[in-house]
Amino acid sequence: MPHSGESKRTTSIAKNSFRHRLLRRILLAIVLVFGLGGILVHQVLYDELKSQKIKDLEQTTHVLNGLIESSVQVSVESYLKGVSESSIQVVERIFKRYTEGELSQSDAKALTASYIASLEFEHSGYLVAIDCTDADRPVLVAHPNSSLIGADNSRFPFMVEECAIKNGFYEFQVELPKFGVVDKSIWLTEFAPWNWVIGVSPFKHEYDQLYSFEAVKRALDELQLNAGFTPYVIDIDGTFVVHSQLQGHSAFAIKDAQTGKSVIAQPLETLKRAIAQNNKDDFRGITTYTLQHSDKESLSRHIASYQYIEATGWIIVLSTQMASIDEGMLHFTYLHAASIVISLFICYFIISQTISPKLQAVADLTNEVENIAKGHYDVRLPVHREGEIGRLSIAIENMAQEIQDHTASLEQTVNERTQQLKAANKKLELIAHTDALTGVANRRKFDAFFDAQIAHSAQSHQPFTLILCDIDYFKQFNDLYGHDEGDACLRKVAQLLEHTVAQCSAHSKLVARYGGEEFAVILTDLENSRVQELVSDLLRKVVELNIDHHASKYQQVTISLGIVCTVPDESTVARDVFVRADKALYISKKTGRNKASFDE
Secondary structure (H helix, E strand, O other), X not given: OOOXXXXXXXXXXXXXXXXXXXXXXXXXXXXXXHHHHHHHHHHHHHHHHHHHHHHHHHHHHHHHHHHHHHHHHHHHHHHHHXXXXXXXXXXXXXXXXXXXXXXXXXXXXXXXXXXXHHOEEOOOEEEEEEEOOOOOOOEEEEOOOHHHOOOEOOOOHHHHHHHHHOOXXXXXXXXXXXXXXXXXXXXXXXXXXXXXXXXXXXXXXXXHHHOOOHHHHHHHHHHHHHHOOEEEEEEOOOEEEEOOOOOOOEHHHOEOOOOOOEOOHHHHHHHHHHHHHOOHHHOEEEEEEEEEOOOOOOEEEEEEEEEEEOOOOEEEEEEEEOXXXXXXXXXXXXXXXXXXXXXXXXXXXXXXXXXXXXXXXHHHHHHHHHHHXXXXXXXXXXXXXXHHHHHHHHHHHHHHHHHHHHHHHHHHHHHHHHHHHHHHHHHHHHHHOXXXXXXXXXXXXXXXXXXXXXXXXXXXXXXXXXXXXXXXXXXXXXXXXXXHHHHHHHHHHHHHHHHHHHOXXXXXXXXXXXXXXXXXXEEEOOOHHHHHHHHHHHHHHHHHOOOEOOOOOOOEOOEEEEEEEEOOOOOOOHHHHHHHHHHHHHHHHHOOOOOEEEOO
């Protein structure tokens, strides 16, 4: 039987052993709670920030895609209009030779048709001339394919539409023997003396050959400064079309530092498959990759959003580093690691000195630390405020407050970036829907508003009014005074239209530049008598602008109007309403101009 001293020593050893086991278990529990809880909070916070970053990338990519498509449309329209104006000048010179008796009318028309049929640009661009004397039975008088000349083309709806439109930009589909169904664009210019409509027409897939990259470069540079993204454009073969440093080089040369594979290989393969299947849901996507810096030691993770631009066959890409997320998470990790070290040290000191009086306090402390590790930072630890455990509770409360403050700071940063992106998106959307010259709505905005208001008026059984406005003898104005004065005239007329329409009592209203010197006004829920008053005001106020026009029989700038007032129903087709207004405008122009004609 051991001595009492040995018994005390054994008891002391047992107590120390128990204390050490308890210490190890408590320390292990703290490490597990803090470690696992920290991983969970870290992952949740990281996923939220990454999700917001992806959303911002996708939204900005989508808006930029719309801006580029709009810029391409405007650039192509300007290019085709320039070709058309050049050809019309030659036609007018030939016509002058006829009026001066140098050529007969048949010889002048033959010479004109031969000249138009001989003109080509790019791979598939050419010019055509249509005799619209009978608008319902148009006849081709000039075309590169001579077998089509002189034939009745009323079976082609787009030619009938071209005779109705006469001037401006028009898109349509046509089935060709060599190419199948293709998208075509055409700029139409009326040559009134012979009732001809002359068109400049390329394939739509050649837009990228007609488009200047300067506008998209400026847009990408501005976006990079404002939003912190790195934008660039590649074609479907992987060549940089627009890039600050690598333009003209292959993007396949950029490799993922971890996999060794090309960064764009998989996205391009997915896009090509989607294009072949016409699966537009896969025309956009997200990809992540890792790049090695020039020092060959440091790596950076990137995330990119891409979207296929159908009008040009390009791919717009926005990439950004994950560093903004990683920096925030690194701060969080430091705080969490520091809290673990502090907790372990304090717990070891407390338990090694005194156990029994503090066990309950330790149990309470452990419960609340677990809550903090799960993300519940707004706590008050129910422990003693004195001694080491009291210090520990205060330290953990401060740590929880720091984490909570840091989380709030991260959320505020995300919100600020979101607001900046929304402002940039709003600015880009406004640019995409505004005519750059006159400041009123452009054709893109008009088309969307026109269809929406026709549908709304049909549902609500409210009156709908469409007014087409054309500046009389505007081509002659440009020829006499120059294009700068012509642009100034367009701006004055546009501002007058917008100011006058804004004062009417219509429920919804829009003034848009439809093309060239033609404007369109949409009014809803406005009585016919009010429409007539508005039309009279427009005619009078344009005259009161007192803009000299010595090439006009009125000696000043005037306008002609074509008006449709209707109450749409479910069977109403928006295009039919437009054609009716255009025919009314045609009547105004043919019966002397400077007047308004209502569709009966």
